[in-house]
Amino acid sequence: MEAMERTEATYCTASGISAISSVLLQMVSTGGHVVAGHTLYGGTHALLAQFLPWTTGITTSFVDIQDLEAVDAAVEKGKTDLLYFESVSNPTLTVADIPALCRIAHEKGVKVVVDNTFAPMVISPALLGADVVVHSVSKYISGAGDIIAGAVCGSKAFINSLMDLHDGALMLLGPTMNAKAAFELSERIPHLPLRMKEHCARALEFAIRMKSLGLKVIYPGLDDNPDHELLKSIGNPQYGYGGMLCLDMETEERANGLMYQLQNATQFGFMAVSLGYYETLMSCSGCSTSSELTEEEKCLSHISPGLIRMSVGYNGTIEQKWAQFEKAYAKLEDVHLFHH
Numbered sequence: 001m002e003a004m005e006r007t008e009a010t011y012c013t014a015s016g017i018s019a020i021s022s023v024l025l026q027m028v029s030t031g032g033h034v035v036a037g038h039t040l041y042g043g044t045h046a047l048l049a050q051f052l053p054w055t056t057g058i059t060t061s062f063v064d065i066q067d068l069e070a071v072d073a074a075v076e077k078g079k080t081d082l083l084y085f086e087s088v089s090n091p092t093l094t095v096a097d098i099p100a101l102c103r104i105a106h107e108k109g110v111k112v113v114v115d116n117t118f119a120p121m122v123i124s125p126a127l128l129g130a131d132v133v134v135h136s137v138s139k140y141i142s143g144a145g146d147i148i149a150g151a152v153c154g155s156k157a158f159i160n161s162l163m164d165l166h167d168g169a170l171m172l173l174g175p176t177m178n179a180k181a182a183f184e185l186s187e188r189i190p191h192l193p194l195r196m197k198e199h200c201a202r203a204l205e206f207a208i209r210m211k212s213l214g215l216k217v218i219y220p221g222l223d224d225n226p227d228h229e230l231l232k233s234i235g236n237p238q239y240g241y242g243g244m245l246c247l248d249m250e251t252e253e254r255a256n257g258l259m260y261q262l263q264n265a266t267q268f269g270f271m272a273v274s275l276g277y278y279e280t281l282m283s284c285s286g287c288s289t290s291s292e293l294t295e296e297e298k299c300l301s302h303i304s305p306g307l308i309r310m311s312v313g314y315n316g317t318i319e320q321k322w323a324q325f326e327k328a329y330a331k332l333e334d335v336h337l338f339h340h
Helices: 016-027 042-056 068-074 098-107 156-162 169-173 179-212 228-234 252-265 295-300 318-339
Strands: 009-013 033-037 059-063 080-086 111-115 132-136 150-154 244-248 281-284 307-311
Touching (some): 009 156, 016 042, 016 080, 016 111, 016 132, 016 150, 016 156, 016 169, 033 042, 059 068, 098 111, 150 156, 156 169, 179 244, 252 281
Parallel strands (some): 080 111, 111 132
Antiparallel strands (some): 009 150, 132 150, 244 307, 281 307
């Protein structure tokens, strides 16, 4: 993990959210202030918006991480302790301009924490200026959907502070990775680069083909995606644009209809809230991984009711999987016409 994220040290934890919560509690003291992207994994959002203010008085200002002026205005020198965001946001796949955001924060003496769960190998936040990188290892790094784990990557001094006997969040709260899980993960990390390349290559291929069917596709690898040039400039070129894509079906009914056909009629993938698996996984984000957000927050985060988040797998051939997708989509259209 350390070699992958190019940091001095890493500590592996029992889950992604335990890595995130330990880092936040270590870096921000009672009554402190965090500036965070408003599009985050639902659990992180709830932790920052509800749990931390209630238990520690730590408050968070949520901003559009792509609006650099808004971020600059929200980060206050002497008041803000931390800038927190996802390299590629869950679920809307907006890409953060990590070098620019780090400059804004560092000029005001504020540390930067980046959740890189959606883009291991694709983006290296520490090389772009981030102080700490966190991961839900349960996803791409595990790759098989059977282990829950997390990781904190940072400087030796920071990781040592987390391990301090008297005031280290990881030492005292105890979210240490299970030793058997660590052993299994150590056998999967060697082929992570190969897996990521294939996830990314297939996601791009499917995004292009889905768009040609007239579907509303959100994928930073597409030339007309607003974040295409940004990801091209900050990403590691040999890994492409990530293995996640979104389809905006506009209504929850149409999203569920398509996922139903894809899973049950043609076996294109599974309806599940995880990602990074060798099979394609799909979920309707608004009523699953982002269900902690209010309707207003979902609107601010551009999470449409019909947004399908798809983690593209690499099982089967591209042509075989594409035939399954086309067949399912045709069935959805038939059902749709029948109802009308």
